[in-house]
Amino acid sequence: MNKQNRGQIRIIEAFLAVLVIFSSFAVSSNLTITQNVRKSGDLASVGLQALMTLDSDGSLGRFIDYRNWTAVRDSLDTVLPVSVCFNLTVYNDQMRQINEVNISNGALGGQEVASVEYTCASQSAMFRCYMIYLQLAVVE
Amino acid sequence: MRKSEKKLKANSSGQLLIIAALAIAVLISATTIYVYELGEETNSPDTKSIGDFILALKQSIRNTMISSLANASKGGEKAVLAANLDKLSQVVRSVHQFGICQLDYTVLNDSEYNSGVWLSWNASGFGVSSAYANFTLKVNGMGTNLTVGYSLNTTTTVTISGYYTQLADNEKMVNLTCRVYGDGENALAKNISLSYENLGSWIPIDSSNNLSIVDYGNGTYTISFTVRVPSDRVQVSADVYDARGIFVRANTTCYNS
Numbered sequence: 001m002n003k004q005n006r007g008q009i010r011i012i013e014a015f016l017a018v019l020v021i022f023s024s025f026a027v028s029s030n031l032t033i034t035q036n037v038r039k040s041g042d043l044a045s046v047g048l049q050a051l052m053t054l055d056s057d058g059s060l061g062r063f064i065d066y067r068n069w070t071a072v073r074d075s076l077d078t079v080l081p082v083s084v085c086f087n088l089t090v091y092n093d094q095m096r097q098i099n100e101v102n103i104s105n106g107a108l109g110g111q112e113v114a115s116v117e118y119t120c121a122s123q124s125a126m127f128r129c130y131m132i133y134l135q136l137a138v139v140e
Numbered sequence: 141m142r143k144s145e146k147k148l149k150a151n152s153s154g155q156l157l158i159i160a161a162l163a164i165a166v167l168i169s170a171t172t173i174y175v176y177e178l179g180e181e182t183n184s185p186d187t188k189s190i191g192d193f194i195l196a197l198k199q200s201i202r203n204t205m206i207s208s209l210a211n212a213s214k215g216g217e218k219a220v221l222a223a224n225l226d227k228l229s230q231v232v233r234s235v236h237q238f239g240i241c242q243l244d245y246t247v248l249n250d251s252e253y254n255s256g257v258w259l260s261w262n263a264s265g266f267g268v269s270s271a272y273a274n275f276t277l278k279v280n281g282m283g284t285n286l287t288v289g290y291s292l293n294t295t296t297t298v299t300i301s302g303y304y305t306q307l308a309d310n311e312k313m314v315n316l317t318c319r320v321y322g323d324g325e326n327a328l329a330k331n332i333s334l335s336y337e338n339l340g341s342w343i344p345i346d347s348s349n350n351l352s353i354v355d356y357g358n359g360t361y362t363i364s365f366t367v368r369v370p371s372d373r374v375q376v377s378a379d380v381y382d383a384r385g386i387f388v389r390a391n392t393t394c395y396n397s
Binding site: 009010013014016017021023027045048052055095115116117118122125126127129 | 160161166169172204208227230236237
């Protein structure tokens with residue numbers, strides 16, 4: 001093997017070494033992406049916790065009873081983290097949509113969306129039961 | 141000899157480089173996998189989600205119990221609890237986030253509870269409005285097969301005690317202490333209405349009776365007012381609505397201090 005060929009082999013070997021190291025980075029980054037997908041489950045959990053917080057003293061049911069959609073949106077906006085945008089739909093016990101206005105703090109388009117189903121029972125003496133669908137996404 | 145060793149070292153240095161790179165790659169991958177597994181173990185999002193879901197359903201059941209008790213305590217039928225729980229079960233059946241959900245219940249019927257509701261307002265010194273039911277929640281879905289059983293009791297209790305001080309003629313100054321409890325803990329009252337008994341009829345107490353109510357903010361209220369009754373005892377009734385809208389009546393008899 002002459003000196004010129006040896007030099008070329010050194011370059012190929014170094015290239016292979018760099019390739020091996022970078023391939024490990026590629027595998028690692030794929031694992032991180034899988035973990036991000038898992039995080040959508042956490043976002044759903046955040047949404048469920050937010051609805052439970054609003055419902056703990058019967059506020060959520062009361063707002064819906066009085067069709068106070070502004071209060072629903074504002075209180076949800078307060079309870080959820082700043083970087084989370086949401087879209088909420090309310091159905092009655094006959095599964096008919098009752099919110100005539102859009103309850104949202106921004107568009108969800110383009111982002112990964114987590115969904116939450118929540119059964120809301122009002123505390124008022126005149127019992128009413130609602131089904132709430134909450135969609136959430138993290139704003140980049 | 142030395143020259144050939146040097147030559148061998150020079151020839152194999154590239155292979156050593158690749159082996160070292162492989163070792164580094166294995167180390168990076170192993171560390172990343174370890175960190176990922178560790179994160180997955182601590183988060184376990186699926187278990188957490190189903191736990192949150194069950195908690196949310198319990199919240200709805202609790203609200204249904206409060207609504208039913210508020211209705212029954214205001215003169216509604218006691219069967220309203222079963223009717224409302226039926227309605228809730230129907231809505232729960234349409235939740236499919238974790239599979240098929242089914243909520244079964246049994247309202248308590250015993251010496252105190254009738255159709256899951258107990259209203260005891262005639263005892264001296266305290267009044268109770270309570271609802272009690274047992275629940276079984278079944279969730280059957282892909283990878284989820286869960287049955288949760290539990291009991292739920294919603295109770296508002298009011299205690300009242302007091303005495304009077306004789307003023308001029310038949311006029312008496314009555315001092316009362318009223319305490320409100322919601323599910324065993326101190327709770328606030330939304331409204332307290334008082335009345336006293338005079339010659340067989342119940343007369344509402346208002347500002348003309350110099351009514352004064354001091355709210356201590358912890359479910360304790362001290363009440364004072366003046367009444368004109370000829371008898372040596374004053375019978376007082378308190379109608380209390382707690383913050384959840386549940387009604388309780390409590391009666392007491394005040395004697396001269």
